[in-house]
Amino acid sequence: MMSKKNEIVNLQHMTLPKNATPEQKELLTGMVRVNHLYRSALKVAVTQLEILDEEFSTMYDHSPIHHIEYRLKTLDSITEKLHRRGHEVTIDNIYTYIQDVAGVRVICNYLDDIYYLRRLLTRTECFTITRESDYIKNPKESGYRSLHLILDVPIVISEGTLHLPVEVQLRTIAMDMWASLEHELRYKSNRNFSEEDAKRLQLCSEAICEVDREMQNIYLGETPEYNA
Numbered sequence: 189m190m191s192k193k194n195e196i197v198n199l200q201h202m203t204l205p206k207n208a209t210p211e212q213k214e215l216l217t218g219m220v221r222v223n224h225l226y227r228s229a230l231k232v233a234v235t236q237l238e239i240l241d242e243e244f245s246t247m248y249d250h251s252p253i254h255h256i257e258y259r260l261k262t263l264d265s266i267t268e269k270l271h272r273r274g275h276e277v278t279i280d281n282i283y284t285y286i287q288d289v290a291g292v293r294v295i296c297n298y299l300d301d302i303y304y305l306r307r308l309l310t311r312t313e314c315f316t317i318t319r320e321s322d323y324i325k326n327p328k329e330s331g332y333r334s335l336h337l338i339l340d341v342p343i344v345i346s347e348g349t350l351h352l353p354v355e356v357q358l359r360t361i362a363m364d365m366w367a368s369l370e371h372e373l374r375y376k377s378n379r380n381f382s383e384e385d386a387k388r389l390q391l392c393s394e395a396i397c398e399v400d401r402e403m404q405n406i407y408l409g410e411t412p413e414y415n416a
């Protein structure tokens with residue numbers, strides 16, 4: 189779902205219809221700028237996470253990060269989201285209404301690592317959280333669990349310092365497995381996705397939550413929460 193996409197987008201990469209209106213031309217020129225600015229914000233956020241990860245790998249036995257994925261939202265996906273929310277596709281509306289143009293997914297080893305990283309990330313003056321959705325404490329109806337943060341990330345460009353939102357999704361390996369397969373089953377497979385499937389996936393999510401807690405307890409050397 190999320191892949192590493194880091195290539196530079198130039199105007200010549202974008203196909204403009206021969207009879208393009210001035211608005212379409214303006215949108216495409218603006219998109220080149222959007223792509224550049226959000227790619228820069230993404231780099232800053234990912235680099236900071238990689239620095240923390242490397243620090244842990246060299247200093248301690250345990251690293252909280254299993255791996256990191258990141259992506260820039262495609263123009264199609266931005267367009268779909270703006271339309272779904274009843275907004276026109278304009279550059280101003282992208283900056284105003286789309287908070288996840290730049291997205292980072294941090295896959296953690298243990299449950300506590302998620303909240304530990306959250307603390308580390310926001311301890312510096314560099315990043316502030318502008319929005320937080322804790323789908324671990326309050327899972328979505330589907331069973332989806334992750335901690336979502338919108339970070340305000342500063343980037344230095346020729347005009348000065350600009351602050352842009354970057355969405356950071358933090359989850360365990362088990363939560364990532366669930367989210368990835370649920371997405372595949374719900375949206376991508378050829379089979380019909382039934383109510384029964386949805387219910388079974390909710391149960392899988394609850395089972396995964398228990399597994400995460402127990403793995404955490406084993407790691408910490410704590411007694412099990414169930415009677416074996």
Ligand code: 0O2
Pocket residue numbers: 189288291321328330331332336366367368370371
């Ligand atoms: P992509 O390609 O993954 O980025 P929205 O739901 O987007 O209108 P909001 O508040 O921005 O509104 O989003 P939300 O629900 O906090 O988080 C949206 C992202 O979380 C989704 O990204 C998914 O990555 C993930 N997500 C949320 N709910 C589910 C779920 O039930 N199952 C799975 N597998 N993932 C979920 P996008 O936008 O789908 O695109």
